[in-house]
Amino acid sequence: MIRTDRLCKRYPAVTAVEDVTFEVRPGEVLGFLGPNGAGKTTTMRMLAGFLAPTSGRASICGHDVQSEPLAARQSLGYLPEGAPSYGEMRVGAFLEFIAELRRLPAGHKRARLEYVTERLQLETVLDQPIETLSKGFRRRVGLAQALLHDPPVLILDEPTDGLDPNQKHEVRSLIEEMAREKIIVISTHILEEVAAVCTRAIIIARGRIVADDTPLQLTSRSRYHNAVSLQLARSEQLEAARAAVAALPAVAAVEVSEREARVTALPRAGAMILQDIAALAAGQGLQLKELHLESGRLDEVFRTITA
Amino acid sequence: MRNVALILRRELASYFATPLAYVFILIFLVLANAFTFYVGGFYQRGQADLRPFFMFHPWLYLFLIPAVTMKLWAEERKSGSIELLMTLPVRPYEAVLGKFLAAWLFTALALVLTFPIWITVNYLGHPDNGVIFASYLGSLLLAGGFLAIGSCMSALTRNQVVAFILGVVACFVLLLAGYPMVLDAFRGWAPETLIEAVASLSLLTHFQSITRGVLEARDVLYFAMLIAFFLFTTTVAVDLRKAD
Numbered sequence: 135m136i137r138t139d140r141l142c143k144r145y146p147a148v149t150a151v152e153d154v155t156f157e158v159r160p161g162e163v164l165g166f167l168g169p170n171g172a173g174k175t176t177t178m179r180m181l182a183g184f185l186a187p188t189s190g191r192a193s194i195c196g197h198d199v200q201s202e203p204l205a206a207r208q209s210l211g212y213l214p215e216g217a218p219s220y221g222e223m224r225v226g227a228f229l230e231f232i233a234e235l236r237r238l239p240a241g242h243k244r245a246r247l248e249y250v251t252e253r254l255q256l257e258t259v260l261d262q263p264i265e266t267l268s269k270g271f272r273r274r275v276g277l278a279q280a281l282l283h284d285p286p287v288l289i290l291d292e293p294t295d296g297l298d299p300n301q302k303h304e305v306r307s308l309i310e311e312m313a314r315e316k317i318i319v320i321s322t323h324i325l326e327e328v329a330a331v332c333t334r335a336i337i338i339a340r341g342r343i344v345a346d347d348t349p350l351q352l353t354s355r356s357r358y359h360n361a362v363s364l365q366l367a368r369s370e371q372l373e374a375a376r377a378a379v380a381a382l383p384a385v386a387a388v389e390v391s392e393r394e395a396r397v398t399a400l401p402r403a404g405a406m407i408l409q410d411i412a413a414l415a416a417g418q419g420l421q422l423k424e425l426h427l428e429s430g431r432l433d434e435v436f437r438t439i440t441a
Numbered sequence: 442m443r444n445v446a447l448i449l450r451r452e453l454a455s456y457f458a459t460p461l462a463y464v465f466i467l468i469f470l471v472l473a474n475a476f477t478f479y480v481g482g483f484y485q486r487g488q489a490d491l492r493p494f495f496m497f498h499p500w501l502y503l504f505l506i507p508a509v510t511m512k513l514w515a516e517e518r519k520s521g522s523i524e525l526l527m528t529l530p531v532r533p534y535e536a537v538l539g540k541f542l543a544a545w546l547f548t549a550l551a552l553v554l555t556f557p558i559w560i561t562v563n564y565l566g567h568p569d570n571g572v573i574f575a576s577y578l579g580s581l582l583l584a585g586g587f588l589a590i591g592s593c594m595s596a597l598t599r600n601q602v603v604a605f606i607l608g609v610v611a612c613f614v615l616l617l618a619g620y621p622m623v624l625d626a627f628r629g630w631a632p633e634t635l636i637e638a639v640a641s642l643s644l645l646t647h648f649q650s651i652t653r654g655v656l657e658a659r660d661v662l663y664f665a666m667l668i669a670f671f672l673f674t675t676t677v678a679v680d681l682r683k684a685d
Contacts, residue, residue, distance in 0.1 A: 182528045185684050207530045214528070218521030220451070222458040234447050235529050263458070279525070 135159055136181065136287060136317055141190035143176050143341075150176040152341045154190070158334075160286070163313045165332035165349070166321035169440050173341040174321040175215045178291050181319070182212045194287050211285040213293055217276030221265030225256055225275055228264060229282065236283040250278040253308055255301075269296035277305065287317045294327060306331050325432045329353070339440040349432065356430030361400045362411045363428060367421040369395040375420050382410050398428075444531050448539025449546070456547055465509060469551045472501055474558065489566025494558055495576045495652045499616055499645055502587050507608030509548065510591025511601045513540050514679060518599040527683050537676045541592055541668075548584045552577065572654035579651030582664040586644055587612050589671035596678035599685070612644075615667075619643030 136158040143151040151173040158164050166174045179185040181192050183199040183206060192199045197206040219228055229250070233243045251257055254274040259267055264275055273296050280288060293309070294302045309318060309331050322328065328335050329349045337345040337352075345352060353359065364379075366372055372390065375397050380388045384405035389398040401407045408427050415422055456462040473494065477483045481493025517523035526536055562568050587608075594607035617623050619640040627636050640646075644667075647660045 179524070179684065182524075184524050184528050204530045204532070207528060210528075212525075212528045214521065214524040216521055218523075218525050220455065220522055221520065222455050223451070227454075231447065231451050232529070235444060235531060237530075 135196070136192070136194055136319065138177075138181070138192040139190055141177065141180055141192055142188045143173075143180060143185060144188045149341055151180070151187075154338070154341075154343055156336060156343065156346060158317050158319060160317050161314060162334055163309060163318045163320070163332045165328040165335040166319060166338065167323065167325070167328060167335055167436065168321075168338040170323070172338045172440070174338055175291055176341075177338070178212075178289050178319070178321060179214075181289055182210065182214070183207060184214070208283075209286050211280035211283065211288045213276045213280045213288075213290040215291040217273045219264050219272070219275055219279065222263055224261055224263055225267070226260035228275065229278060232279045232282055238283060246282055246284065250281050253281075254278045255304070270298060270301055273297060274301070274305075281312075285316075288312070288319070290318070290320045292322060293320055294322065294324065302327075325436060329432060337436065337439050344439050345435075350429075352435050353430030353432050355438075356432070356435045357400055358398075358428045358434060359430035360406060360408075361398055361428045362408050363396060363398045363424075363426055364411065364415065364420075364422055365424040366395045366397070367423045371420055372397065374418065375415075378414055378418055378420075379411060382407065382414065384410060395423075444535040445539045445542065448531070448536055449543045452540050452543035453546060456543070461509075462547065465505065465547075466551045466554060469501065469505055470554060473497065473555055476501070477558065489562055489568040491558065491562055491568065491573050491576060492652070494555075495580060498580045499583060499648060502584055503609060503612050503616065506548070506584060506587035507591045507594070507605045507612065509544055510588055510595050510608055511604040512595065513544065513592050514596040514675070515599050515601045515604045518683070518685075519601070523679075523683050527679075533680045534672075534676045537592070537672055537679060541588060541672055541675075544588045544592070545581075545585050548588065549581055552581060552584070569654065572652075575654050575656045576652040578656065579648050579660075582651070582661065583644060583648045586615075586664050586667045586671075589668040589675070590615065593671045593675045593678060596675045596682070615642060616644045619646045 139155055141151060141154040142149070154173075154177055166177070168174050176185065180187045181194065181199065183203045186200060194206040195209040197209065199206045223231070229247055233247060238246060251260065254277055256271070256274060256278060259271055264272060267275070273293070277290070277293060280290065294305050297305060306327065309320070312318065313331075313333070320332070332349055335345070335347060335349050335352055336343055364375070366375060369392070372392065372395055376388055376390050379385055379397055379399045382399070384402055384407045385399045386402045387400045389400070390396070391398075399407055399411060412425065415425065476497040477494040481496060483493050486493065514523070517526065527533070559573060562573075563570070590611050591604075591608040594611055595604040597607065598604050614623055620643070624636060624640060627639055647663050650657065651660050
């Protein structure tokens, strides 16, 4: 379990993190969201024991990161921001070095090295110096390093940054697979990633937690939650459709995109308007290309909360 | 201790993964010999000893050692790898010690590779090999002292050039602490006891007393304490400033 209690980090000029308190339990994948400079990396660094908090405390699996740093680090796999490593080292030698420092017993070490190499598709670059690798490979070397000792807790700062869509998919499925028995904290600013892999999201802005919820609950805070979007086959019907939809009592607002010939109706709080609009479209003889119910837009929630 | 050994091995391998090691060893050997023969007058003196060889070591080290140590910590901070190292189950002093010992072992290797001059002098005459052995030990201790100072300077900054310059200046001040160039800065305002204390810190005085062939405990102790002090300071600096 990860536990933080009123974690603060103040610098002479700025307060980077203020009063951050949360708990993460096994099986949870926590997504850390926030604009750049919000305090995500600072919080993760304090969890990893790299930065000392100004006040407050953090513990990993019951070990305080400040007073029992070595025990806390044993239970932790950490991918620092930017996936730093020793550029002149070869990938294989680098992973071997980490495995030795992690004290993996010989037989287990071989198995783990094989596992991470295979899972992160590093077989082809084992003999290459890390500095000659592409950004995606370096990121995966950093991930491999964090997973090597099969820790119960993983803290990954932007694990999919710089990966191509296939590699992103691969890393996400790896996270999902490990999620069952581990505690995973990832930071990202790719919102779709949160919906894809996280069971919980914390949004942090100006150093404070401003939202702590499941991705589903967060999207339901959107104005677009249960909104109905209809795209017309004939754009000359656009004005008529807009007027008719706007006249419905349960509709709070209407947005129109002329380029797509699309009308989006936002419901009043709690109202379900799909049935009404479907009936209206049939009654008015609107020719529809598409009609769908939106679950909400995370990016819109993110902007509203962090603005 | 296992962590120290692992870090030492990694560091040493990294010297030889880049041209640094070869350039350093080559330049050290060329300069050491050039000074001995051209400036030190090895042949002209007509004496079978290695005084003209060891006499230039402090001046060679003054520039070459900070060149080795400047990257020790500054580079880790610049590249961010310090965040990786300091979040592994490694204590800061283990990392400091591992890096220092790797650098020391490396300079020891460069020193060992000067052996042809020892063979030469034994071929030409009958030198006092005890004095030569003591001088090699003194040179190694001096290198260790400079390395510890340089490692501390490297921990203070993330800029390698700044680390190099700070290293040269700090080594220079301690090297000449017993000479007017440094002492005059204290004369006039500092009490006599402080001036004497500063003068007793002079690396050059201790080095020269060893190269005369008298391996006194107080000289060895001086170097040991100097190294311990600067490694301790390095550990504190690394721990406090690792994230800056």
